[in-house]
Amino acid sequence: MYSCIHVFMYSCIHVFMYSCIHVFMYSCIHVFIYSYIHIFMYSYIHILVLIIIFIFTITCTCVCTVTSSNVIYIYIYIYIYIYIYIYIYIHTYIHTYIHTYILLRTYIHRYIHTYIHTYLRTYIHTYIHTYIHTYIHTYIHTYYTYTYILYIYIYIYIYIYIYICICICICIYIYIYHHHCAAIVSRGWGKASACCFHICLSCAILCQMVPFQ
Incomplete structure (x- = not known):
């Protein structure tokens, strides 16, 4: 009873609350938030911005080759002033x-570990190991x-009761034996009848003593 309850409450709850929650909250969320969102936000958006700038550069070059030089300067100015600033703003945004995500990940990493190592490991271990162990053990x-x-x-008092009953039966037996044997011998029945009466009385006393044992 002690070992089985201890194994169930300590081992199974420890496996569920510490290992499984640690795997779910730390590994899966970390893989999802850090790897996939980082790839999406940094790589794909960065590639998209570079493609847009490349398309705009080719367009400006084609237009500038057809038009005059003043238009070339205008488009170069537009390219430098607008799209490079747009790229800077988008890059700043990314x-x-x-x-911000990295700080959030640090926050998640820190507080999940704080939750797991403080709450689950400390309080649940304190609850399981101290209170339940104290309850079971004490x-x-x-x-x-x-x-x-x-x-x-109870065992001692029953035996004391049995021994008292035996003593009372022995006293009654001695009393009856002396008085009745004296009466039997005085009536002339002889020693044989007295011995038969003695045997029958002993059997009766033993039969009364058997249920107490």
């Missing part, structure tokens, strides 16, 4: 939000100790 052992002591007391 860089800012990725760093109260159940105390219960069995008091039960055993009570059983010993």
Whole structure:
């Protein structure tokens, strides 16, 4: 009873609350948030911005070859002033939000580990190891100790009761034997009849003593 309850409450709850929650909250969420979102936000958006700038550059070059030189300067100015700033802003956006995500990941990493190592490991271990162990070890052992002591007391008192009954029966037997044997011998029945009466009375006393044993 002690070992099985200890194995169930300590091992199974430890496996469920520490290992499985650690795998789910730390590994799966970390893989999802860090790997896939980082690939999407940094790589694909960065490639998209570079493709847009490349297409715009080719378009400006084609237009500039057809038109005059003033238009070339205008398009170069537009390219430098607008699209490079757009690229800078988008890159700043990506860089800012990725760093925000990294800080968020650090937050998730720190607080999930704090939750797992503090709450699950400390409080649940304290609950399981201290309170349940104290309950099982102290109260159940105390219960069995008091039960055993009570059983010993009951056993002793029953035997004392049996011995008192035996003593009373012996006293009654001695009293009856002396008085009745004296009466039987005085009536002339002889020693043989007295011995038969003695045997029958002993058997009756033993039959009365058997249920107490």
